[in-house]
Amino acid sequence: MNNPPRKLQLTDLETLAQAAECLKVLAHPHRLRMLQMLRQGDFTVGELAESCGVASHVASEHLRLMQRCGFLESVKEGRRRYYQITETHLESILECIEARFGVKKVNTPTTRRAPSSP
Amino acid sequence: MNNPPRKLQLTDLETLAQAAECLKVLAHPHRLRMLQMLRQGDFTVGELAESCGVASHVASEHLRLMQRCGFLESVKEGRRRYYQITETHLESILECIEARFGVKKVNTPTTRRAPSSP
DNA sequence: TTAATATATCGGAACCTTACGACTTATCCA
DNA sequence: TGGATAAGTCGTAAGGTTCCGATATATTAA
Numbered sequence: 001m002n003n004p005p006r007k008l009q010l011t012d013l014e015t016l017a018q019a020a021e022c023l024k025v026l027a028h029p030h031r032l033r034m035l036q037m038l039r040q041g042d043f044t045v046g047e048l049a050e051s052c053g054v055a056s057h058v059a060s061e062h063l064r065l066m067q068r069c070g071f072l073e074s075v076k077e078g079r080r081r082y083y084q085i086t087e088t089h090l091e092s093i094l095e096c097i098e099a100r101f102g103v104k105k106v107n108t109p110t111t112r113r114a115p116s117s118p
Numbered sequence: 119m120n121n122p123p124r125k126l127q128l129t130d131l132e133t134l135a136q137a138a139e140c141l142k143v144l145a146h147p148h149r150l151r152m153l154q155m156l157r158q159g160d161f162t163v164g165e166l167a168e169s170c171g172v173a174s175h176v177a178s179e180h181l182r183l184m185q186r187c188g189f190l191e192s193v194k195e196g197r198r199r200y201y202q203i204t205e206t207h208l209e210s211i212l213e214c215i216e217a218r219f220g221v222k223k224v225n226t227p228t229t230r231r232a233p234s235s236p
Numbered sequence: 237t238t239a240a241t242a243t244a245t246c247g248g249a250a251c252c253t254t255a256c257g258a259c260t261t262a263t264c265c266a
Numbered sequence: 267t268g269g270a271t272a273a274g275t276c277g278t279a280a281g282g283t284t285c286c287g288a289t290a291t292a293t294t295a296a
Contacts, residue, residue: 007224008155008159009216009221009223009224010155010224011221011222012222013170015219015220016150016219018219019150020145020149023142024142024253026138026141026145027138027141027142027144028254030131032129032134032137033131036126036127036134037126040127045272046271046273053131054255055256056272056273056274057273057274058254058255061275064274076273078262078272079262079263079272079273080263081273081274089217092214096210096214097137097141098127101136101137103128103129104127104128104129105125146283162242163243164241174244175286175287177243178243178244179244179245179284196242197243197292197294198293199243199244
């Protein structure tokens, strides 16, 4: 518990405020589950909602929030909308979280997307 | 945008709720700054408060919160209290955040702790 | 002992987040 | 066209977070 004098590696507070905003968006169990799924494939709002056990309009709100802050993009196909991860750094943060809290393989809990035919 | 059928790696929602709690605690610019500093040395409440530009009783509240959720431990020495990181996984998450948002070397912005003498 | 310093606690105000029901819009299909 | 399905929007109520001033406690120094 002895500090030799040296320079500190710090991030300025304004940037940390941005980082905190992103972490707030991550900090919700259903949003984490959705991101965990979207890392592994494309899913519709309804599929993500079902896996989280919430109404689809609630899932929709979470997804819009994540889209607004740059985590996701979406593509509409017919009356379905597929979300995808666009923020590449999410990968490593989600890995950290999984390393700390664990994951397990489960059978696909929702209908998976059928190959798209234009 | 085509998903071959395969198993998903998911974390159960209860565990994700715990993870979300931890992320909420991380999600504050002053707490991030404090953790960034504590990764690099031992600091008192007052030093951490000064670096964040907040009153020391506000810093104290943040530190207690992080202690309650298992991120930190503290040691009292005289009328000062030194906090230290105990949750080892914080290291990797902070690295992810720094990789995404950046850090820069700055001159020690606060008084550094003098070698302790029992 | 008294004064000053360092930290912590408490109650309350302002603000933000979430979930919900009701409603809207867009698309598909019979 | 009309009904069903998928997704999104809006207002609101409940609950949580953060900061602040006031105050309390512990420790050191004079």
